[in-house]
Amino acid sequence: MKTNLPLDADRLWADVMALADITDPVRPYTRRSFTALFLEGRAWLAQRFAEAGLVTRIDTAGNLIGRIEGNNPELGVIAIGSHSDTVPSGGRFDGIAGVATGLEIVRALRQSGARLDHTIEIIDFLAEEPSEYGLSCVGSRGMTGSLDGKMLDLTEPGGETLRDALRRVGGNPDRLIEAKRNDISAFLELHIEQGIVLESRSLDVGVVTSIVGIRRIEIVFQGEADHAGTTPMALRHDALAAAANTVAAVRRVAEQLAAEGENYFVATVGILTVEPSASNIVPGRCRLVIDARTTNPELTARFVGTIDLESAAHAAAAKVTRPKFETLSDGPPVACDPDLRAALRQGAHDLGLGEMDLPSGAGHDAAFMSRIAPSAMVFVPCRKGKSHAPEEWADREAIAAGAAVIYQAVRALDQSLPRSRGGEAA
Template identity: 35%
Template sequence: MKEVQIMELEKVVDERLKKLSSIGSDPTGGMTRLLYSDSWLEAQKYVKAQMESTGMATKFDDVGNLFGRIEGSETPEETIMTGSHIDTVVNGGTLDGQFGVVASLTAVQFLQEKYGAPKRSLEVISMAEEEGSRFPTVFWGSKNFVGIANNDEVKDVADANGKKFADEMHRQGFDFSAKQTRRDDIKAFVEEHIEQGSILEREHEQIGVVNSIAGQRRYDITLKGEANHAGTTPLSYRHDAVYGMAKIVNIALDKAHEIGDPLVLTFGKVVPKPNTVNVVPGEVLFTMDCRHTDADYLVKFTTEIENMMRDVAKEMGLDINIDLWMDEKPVPMSQKIVDTIESQAKAGKYKYRVMHSGAGHDSQIIAPVYPTAMIFVPSINGVSHNPAENTKFEDLVEGVKLMADTLYQLAYK
């Protein structure tokens, strides 16, 4: 980047983040801004006004994705897009999603003010929803954007208060797209996000250049044995479901630790039955979440774990049911866009590393359709989806600067 008006950039980022963080602030701390809520619409309208104040032409699509556009001076039919999502989890932080929107908007504004109109069109998207926190749907914004949303899956669903998806959408002035048409003008998409992990902070780096998003396999596993009296049933007579689960978890996690990064394995939920102090548990439901950046290795490892689970259950006289309910393949980013970001990180002497994302993002929906890559900034203590979510302000600013550098190469060169 040429000489940057750092103080002005800092001021704009600070003002926009503070304003957005006041829209949907949760009285118990953090942010709660859910799809088609009043605070969600207020936030989108604020972003729209900010876009228009910089001279962008704005529009909403049918479902509430917001677009701000600057026409290119030479090849306007080619579009470089950037952005993220505007919704939050319940009682979440003030950066997840909205920092990416602010970073994109501010970077485009800076470029326009400093260099004038780009050669290719620049467009910022504030996506309607990514988190799945209100209704049983995820990536609603990006799935509609790329034309793969299934309206039938959400037409009749409701939130925890019984409010129907379609009714809330209509209340805020939006409707299902009659026909989703995939655009053919987008030549690149760049998303900026907080890391939601601790690698960058631990390694004293300010930027992550994301080259892939890990695949995920999620399971519900049920072990059934026999509930019995905790005092009168000898250990050798028991068919203890929790004991079986403990063996499975121990073997699986030991194996995962032997393999190490980028494999991660989590047993996050445990529901024993009857779940009382003086009864041998006759049944237990538990979950397994496994992630890796290589699709074949992810399947190989989890298949081995599945077979091990069955062996343990048979050995202990337990019945087992293994339900694989999520099977998302890893998503590689565009090497060309990754190289562009990395070259700018080197040129600007940013402290960076090339890395994968263990969390899901809108980019994983967009990447199979358009050339896509991501920029990460550090998360303090790796905390996210939590009111304590935070990033050093100077790291946020570095992220915005690198976004501007990257968009300059993509849209002006």
């Protein structure tokens, strides 16, 4: 690992650790969006942004933004960011490392005496992780015009709407249109890989080629609840029997599609609820939710079509109905910008770092940002691929190397990006 990096690895590491320490002590490392701990972390970040010379604000979509003007603001913004919220009992690096990277890049630029032509913004997106309101990527949806009224009306278990929660953290749902941007020339995000490819190959960074599309499907099987001891097998209407065979079909079909070629495909049944859920009752109702992810939407279409047919057949075989087969959400796969990827690869080469191309099997704010600006990502290795768990770990040197790659790319893009723009900030 290179030691002559153009930024302060110790300072970057200290920021990551300090923000990680703002956590629920009973469930480290937990800092859920919209909570008091999340707002405490935001306050800490805002202070650090200000100390670095950034002008700080919260936009109407609830994103924390630090900004330093360029020599030629008409060229637009080079934005760097990620998120500071976590899943319950999450990790110290997912999202956090990306925000801290942006902050350290600004400090390193100022320390070097450089002032870029483009304006630089560091963004802490609101609620990238699934929130209590049932929605992820709230801030990046808002910044890209993808947060609608139906989403704002979602409620958490206590009854508060996302609309009211957004106001509570400094956003303004009544003026959400003001958060939509058309002045961003490039968006870059650092993230831990959440996989073992880089670690297993002893490589320093991954340049992300694409971010998977995610389709979530809800299936409900309706049968009849009966006594488990007195109802003959031939007379049962067992909803779980249909669901179990469908779960097996999801695994089998996903494995077939994944083995076809270079396209990435995975599918999981992560939710399975059984009613009445008693040991002596034949299940009368069963609900399952499928999470299917791919870099090729044609594979998703084939998967959904096959599972539709198979689940209907399993329902008939179990003598139950299938009242619901519904898409809950559908985000298309996103290809990262080739010019930004080339700048990242060149940055790695200039620093003498080992790199490779690889897809992202997880969703990120960069997927939404690609709707309004060229976007790309850098992955850094994490131990055993662990993420969304207290064991999540990335080495100090790994984060510094990834941050240095983005630093190099930002300086190069400042000169190579188009020198004219068609729009201004919203």
